[in-house]
Amino acid sequence: MKDIAIALVALTISVGLLWAGLVPDKPKVFAFPNFWAWALLSLSLGLLVQALARRAVRGVGARDAAAVTDSLTQLAPLLVIGFGYFMLFPVLGFYASALLAFALVSMFYDSLGVAARPLLHGAVSLVFTLILYLIFGVLLGVQVPGGWLF
Amino acid sequence: MANHSKAKTGKLAGLAALVVLIVVAAWGLRQTGSDGALVGEGDDYPDKPLSLTVAYGPGGATDLQARIAVEPAAEVLGQPIKVVNRPGAGGRVGWNWAVDSGGRDGYELIAYNLPHMIAQWTHEPSLSYNADNVVPVANWGADPAVLVVGKDSPFQTVADVVDYARAHPGELSVSGAGLYTGHHVAALQFQRAADVDINFLPAEQGGVQALQFVIGGQVQAGFNNLSDSWRNRDSLKILAVADTERSEFLPDVPTFQEAGVEVDDLSTNLRGVAVVKGVPEPHVERLAEKLPEVFRLEQVQTKLKNTGSGSLVLGLRETRELFERKTRAIKALLAQDDAP
Amino acid sequence: MEWFAHLAVVFEPLNLLILLLGVTGGLVLGAIPGVSPTLSVALLVPFTFHMAPTTGLILIGAVYASSIAGGAVSAILINVPGAPANIATTFDGHEMARQGRASEAMQYAFTSTLVGGVAGMLILIFLAPLFVDYVLRFGPAEMFWVAIVGITIMASLGTGSLLKGLFGGALGIWISTIGISPATGQSRFVFTHYLDGGIHIVVALIAFFAIPQVFRLLESRATVASQAVVSQASRLTTVVRNALGHRLAMGLGTLVGAIVGIIPGAGGQVASIIGYDQVRKLSRDNATFGHGDPRGVVASESANSAMVGPSLIPLLGLGVPGSPTCAVLLGGLLIHGIFPGPKLFETSGGVIWPFLGALLLAQVLIFFVGLQLSRLGHLVTRVSPAHLAAGILVLSVIGTYSIQNNLGDVYVMAGLGVLMYLGIKGGFQPAPVVLGVILGPIAEENFQMGRTLAGPSGSVLDYFTSGDIVQVLMALAVISLAYGMLAPIWRARRRPATSVGAGL
Numbered sequence: 001m002k003d004i005a006i007a008l009v010a011l012t013i014s015v016g017l018l019w020a021g022l023v024p025d026k027p028k029v030f031a032f033p034n035f036w037a038w039a040l041l042s043l044s045l046g047l048l049v050q051a052l053a054r055r056a057v058r059g060v061g062a063r064d065a066a067a068v069t070d071s072l073t074q075l076a077p078l079l080v081i082g083f084g085y086f087m088l089f090p091v092l093g094f095y096a097s098a099l100l101a102f103a104l105v106s107m108f109y110d111s112l113g114v115a116a117r118p119l120l121h122g123a124v125s126l127v128f129t130l131i132l133y134l135i136f137g138v139l140l141g142v143q144v145p146g147g148w149l150f
Numbered sequence: 151m152a153n154h155s156k157a158k159t160g161k162l163a164g165l166a167a168l169v170v171l172i173v174v175a176a177w178g179l180r181q182t183g184s185d186g187a188l189v190g191e192g193d194d195y196p197d198k199p200l201s202l203t204v205a206y207g208p209g210g211a212t213d214l215q216a217r218i219a220v221e222p223a224a225e226v227l228g229q230p231i232k233v234v235n236r237p238g239a240g241g242r243v244g245w246n247w248a249v250d251s252g253g254r255d256g257y258e259l260i261a262y263n264l265p266h267m268i269a270q271w272t273h274e275p276s277l278s279y280n281a282d283n284v285v286p287v288a289n290w291g292a293d294p295a296v297l298v299v300g301k302d303s304p305f306q307t308v309a310d311v312v313d314y315a316r317a318h319p320g321e322l323s324v325s326g327a328g329l330y331t332g333h334h335v336a337a338l339q340f341q342r343a344a345d346v347d348i349n350f351l352p353a354e355q356g357g358v359q360a361l362q363f364v365i366g367g368q369v370q371a372g373f374n375n376l377s378d379s380w381r382n383r384d385s386l387k388i389l390a391v392a393d394t395e396r397s398e399f400l401p402d403v404p405t406f407q408e409a410g411v412e413v414d415d416l417s418t419n420l421r422g423v424a425v426v427k428g429v430p431e432p433h434v435e436r437l438a439e440k441l442p443e444v445f446r447l448e449q450v451q452t453k454l455k456n457t458g459s460g461s462l463v464l465g466l467r468e469t470r471e472l473f474e475r476k477t478r479a480i481k482a483l484l485a486q487d488d489a490p
Numbered sequence: 491m492e493w494f495a496h497l498a499v500v501f502e503p504l505n506l507l508i509l510l511l512g513v514t515g516g517l518v519l520g521a522i523p524g525v526s527p528t529l530s531v532a533l534l535v536p537f538t539f540h541m542a543p544t545t546g547l548i549l550i551g552a553v554y555a556s557s558i559a560g561g562a563v564s565a566i567l568i569n570v571p572g573a574p575a576n577i578a579t580t581f582d583g584h585e586m587a588r589q590g591r592a593s594e595a596m597q598y599a600f601t602s603t604l605v606g607g608v609a610g611m612l613i614l615i616f617l618a619p620l621f622v623d624y625v626l627r628f629g630p631a632e633m634f635w636v637a638i639v640g641i642t643i644m645a646s647l648g649t650g651s652l653l654k655g656l657f658g659g660a661l662g663i664w665i666s667t668i669g670i671s672p673a674t675g676q677s678r679f680v681f682t683h684y685l686d687g688g689i690h691i692v693v694a695l696i697a698f699f700a701i702p703q704v705f706r707l708l709e710s711r712a713t714v715a716s717q718a719v720v721s722q723a724s725r726l727t728t729v730v731r732n733a734l735g736h737r738l739a740m741g742l743g744t745l746v747g748a749i750v751g752i753i754p755g756a757g758g759q760v761a762s763i764i765g766y767d768q769v770r771k772l773s774r775d776n777a778t779f780g781h782g783d784p785r786g787v788v789a790s791e792s793a794n795s796a797m798v799g800p801s802l803i804p805l806l807g808l809g810v811p812g813s814p815t816c817a818v819l820l821g822g823l824l825i826h827g828i829f830p831g832p833k834l835f836e837t838s839g840g841v842i843w844p845f846l847g848a849l850l851l852a853q854v855l856i857f858f859v860g861l862q863l864s865r866l867g868h869l870v871t872r873v874s875p876a877h878l879a880a881g882i883l884v885l886s887v888i889g890t891y892s893i894q895n896n897l898g899d900v901y902v903m904a905g906l907g908v909l910m911y912l913g914i915k916g917g918f919q920p921a922p923v924v925l926g927v928i929l930g931p932i933a934e935e936n937f938q939m940g941r942t943l944a945g946p947s948g949s950v951l952d953y954f955t956s957g958d959i960v961q962v963l964m965a966l967a968v969i970s971l972a973y974g975m976l977a978p979i980w981r982a983r984r985r986p987a988t989s990v991g992a993g994l
Binding site for chain 1: 515518519522525529533651653654656657660661663664667671674676678679704705708709711874875876877879880881883884885887888891892895897900901904915916917930933934937
């Protein structure tokens, strides 16, 4: 089941990419990407054939579905923090948002439970951000976008 | 159980408090640091470091010269100028960025590269940057295009090249840094002036690769920077300079006009500093007054000379005239039927 | 023996100190994802403006060599190659770290750096003139075939399925076509301004390696090396002896790295992948490659270090920088009035010999400093997954930004990273995709240029099939492709036989 699903996703992607290259109707400009889009299409068809052939051998895994749900629950906080991080860093500034993101990720994923040791994580985040600033801001002189926080 | 959940709530509250604390502390820090920029419209400009966007990657001629040219800025301007590379798509990424999202407070400068920039916006009106929103401030360098051939090439003079191109229409392969660069402009001018048809190869990796193809014999000739060609003069023959007078670096090499082909200095790579329209006029004037002073410093001139690049320091008025003149000439050149 | 006196300048106390600082700094910078050797050197060059030429160049040389070796540290410890040159180090290096052998893997890496690096430098110092003409013969046709040879390797790269490897590679090539197209200058697939400049290789590298690693750490909530695995206290001398004992991996890695390193334009990025691939194909008992085989680390790291010296041949011998890093180095030389080219050693011998000496000595210092770092290696594998993941996430963002000072790159990186994580869940590997992103433009640009050049004179096919380098490369491509297709079949045929044997 899983292999077939993967092959179908690959097939959809290939068709999408090929479509994106054929729509502009500039064969000269798009010849190279379209060549590879055709290659992707044939490879995904190959994957599909392989998956169908194997299905006879292997059983359908209900475990796969459970694993997906499990991962999603595990990763939901990261996705939320990550999304917030990427939305906020141009506003908050790089170092402030890095501090927040680091602190939140380490608190949510503490092995002793959520926010089990806020002071520890706060301190680690501060030290980490400071090192980050010293390397990128001072040593390498990278000019990061400001935002309202430094 | 109740105890446990109480403890958990307490911890979450602590977490929230910590986050708030961090935000407030950071905000406070920011406030103390940023006031100046908002008030500093007047006399004390510049009162914080400036940045100069170079629209090419590190290591290229523009990047290197920009770093040399603005490095001692703090001595004259009172504040340093930091070079920031925003490369991509032949300069389009950096210049688009400057006009679309760059600041207009006078602290974000851009390095321009003529005639590349002008040829791009003339050919591609969809670009964000154009003659109306790029305000030239000061020029530091001029690097003419030269016609080069390999060391063992049968061509000895420009006339040899022209004769060959006449006898073999469309076959003479000539490399250059890319489409709509100075080299391409020189090639177009050459085609027109000598009335020949050549096979122009834009080297995808820029001028250095174009030069490598000439040295390696993959192409029969090339238009390239005088500076790079001069450095590699042991492996090349430099046939002509696309300028109105001979170069101090190459006193023995004739100009195209002397060689009988009407190619002028339109293709000369001019490099300097511009800002985006909207920067307060007093700031532009202050920059235009101080930057040429920086460029004229002896250390800058010596280092530029070391790299083999000619210097041409111009102030506000001359640079603006230069832009206008080039814009007109490029428009005329690209409007020709034989332009691609 | 005048050059020997110049070479000895490196050993003056001040220069030695600068060299040591440069090596240590370079190792640390190289280990940070996103801070590639090109970026390290580029950011360093302005520092050298005010130094004496010799001192400045010694610093640049030290950082150049050590930042490449530093990339192995993050490749091994967190499965994120510091630069494209370290991709192949992740295959076995990180597996070793997961088995609690992180320090050992790093010791293998730094021993290989020493051997490969010194060999590469000796080639540069003594044999450079022999190769200068060879470099010049690489035109569009040759470079096109270099890319094709690289593409054929994708089939056999990594441990995943053949079809998925090829799919990933083709997808990488497709991704590389986003942006301005060569020859025509028109944009392709640029549906947002963020994609104007296309997708930078290092952005792709971070996206495909670092972001999935963040997900993986938080999903499993396990440290890199399981707590149950006791770190084996590896004895340094034993590891060094073992590393030197892998003669095939070390020798072939060094040789391939040196040969590929000379090729302008492609060398540095793919030398280690090609070296790894060749070693795996020619090694006996190669089933353990990709599962923590030290030979994999040795092959990859000896190849990318051996590349350092020869990659300077086009730059020093011709004045033509063969890679982005060399372009930056050229700037560093020019600032001090040194013009690379055929007469370099006559005109600037007093400066250039200490520079070469610094590069040579740097390889030795990398070994010693690196071994000190190695002792700390296993500590990283014990860092709590939450902290490690948070650190990688934050570094990815700032690292990506610092490559081109482009906010759009950060969003592109995040998007590609999430997609790659899903892809890994589906059994796809990141390495072929990155290889595709590297090779795609080389193939297309050179094909387009070749077509322009062939245009008036004759057929395009003739242009792309004539010349002896071209024919050698074509043969290599065919052999590599055949091996990639046939090897799985051989393996499949052999396996039932052995399992029957075991059954008996």
